[in-house]
Amino acid sequence: MNIVVVGPAGSGKSTFVRNFSEYLRDYDVKVVNLDPASDPIYSADRDVRDFVRTEDVIKSYRLGINGALMKSIDLTLNYIDKLIVKGDYVIFDTPGQMELFLYSRSGLKIAEEISKYDWSVCLFIIDSEIASTPENFASIVAQNAVISLRFSMPTITIFNKCDLIDLNLNEVFEGLRDVGGVFGEIVERLMALIDYTTLRFRIVKISALKEVGFDDVLSVINEVFCSCGDIS
Ligand SMILES: Nc1nc2c(ncn2[C@@H]2O[C@H](COP(=O)(O)OP(=O)(O)OP(=O)(O)O)[C@@H](O)[C@H]2O)c(=O)[nH]1
Numbered sequence: 329m330n331i332v333v334v335g336p337a338g339s340g341k342s343t344f345v346r347n348f349s350e351y352l353r354d355y356d357v358k359v360v361n362l363d364p365a366s367d368p369i370y371s372a373d374r375d376v377r378d379f380v381r382t383e384d385v386i387k388s389y390r391l392g393i394n395g396a397l398m399k400s401i402d403l404t405l406n407y408i409d410k411l412i413v414k415g416d417y418v419i420f421d422t423p424g425q426m427e428l429f430l431y432s433r434s435g436l437k438i439a440e441e442i443s444k445y446d447w448s449v450c451l452f453i454i455d456s457e458i459a460s461t462p463e464n465f466a467s468i469v470a471q472n473a474v475i476s477l478r479f480s481m482p483t484i485t486i487f488n489k490c491d492l493i494d495l496n497l498n499e500v501f502e503g504l505r506d507v508g509g510v511f512g513e514i515v516e517r518l519m520a521l522i523d524y525t526t527l528r529f530r531i532v533k534i535s536a537l538k539e540v541g542f543d544d545v546l547s548v549i550n551e552v553f554c555s556c557g558d559i560s
């Protein structure tokens with residue numbers, strides 16, 4: 329199966345990819361770097377930077393950093409056949425600028441190509457600190473739904489960096505009930521979305537750095553896989 333790791337800049341995607349692939353070493357696990365802007369911190373079986381490097385795109389196309397990142401993702405699409413690989417678990421690391429990947433046509437095409445033949449799941453890696461207020465938690469629920477819809481993949485939200493903050497989601501849920509006014513109405517409706525996202529399965533808290541919670545990640549992936557059915 330394919331595991332596509334997405335999340336905001338610095339949330340710990342690459343650290344997760346490095347350590348989770350090591351955790352899965354008894355399987356045929358492959359790692360693919362889809363971030364054209366940074367060298368992988370793991371040994372990649374496929375690396376987009378063999379074909380597209382954002383620093384070169386800046387020079388060749390005389391673009392600023394955001395334009396170059398967009399262009400890099402467009403160029404990545406040309407090499408997608410060379411970047412897709414088979415394995416028991418194929419883990420894809422994605423660019424830090426999640427919105428460029430998520431909202432661009434090329435990003436969407438890349439996700440489509442990845443999930444064409446094999447069952448695919450998205451792991452949405454979030455820094456636990458960001459999830460610690462009711463408002464932010466609600467926006468994460470909304471983002472989870474956006475990722476599922478855009479990529480047509482079940483999306484599991486993973487709360488990372490639990491070694492730094494002990495996220496008490498019961499408190500966050502309590503806080504959500506107390507939010508009033510217009511925002512309260514939005515939150516109330518948004519919470520119904522939890523039933524439609526993989527947050528209903530289980531809250532998964534991990535430390536990608538300290539390798540905590542990886543058993544949970546694997547079992548929730550398998551739960552989602554089973555509930556979606558074998559589409560082979
Ligand atoms: N304490 C702690 N630090 C972490 C954890 N996971 C990642 N980090 C740190 O967070 C920083 C960013 O980690 P990366 O793995 O590069 O994050 P990323 O999402 O790949 O970043 P970009 O690709 O730049 O968006 C690094 O300094 C990591 O060591 C964690 O579980 N706990």
Ligand SMILES: [Mg+2]
Pocket residue numbers: 341342343363366421422424
């Ligand atoms: Mg990274």
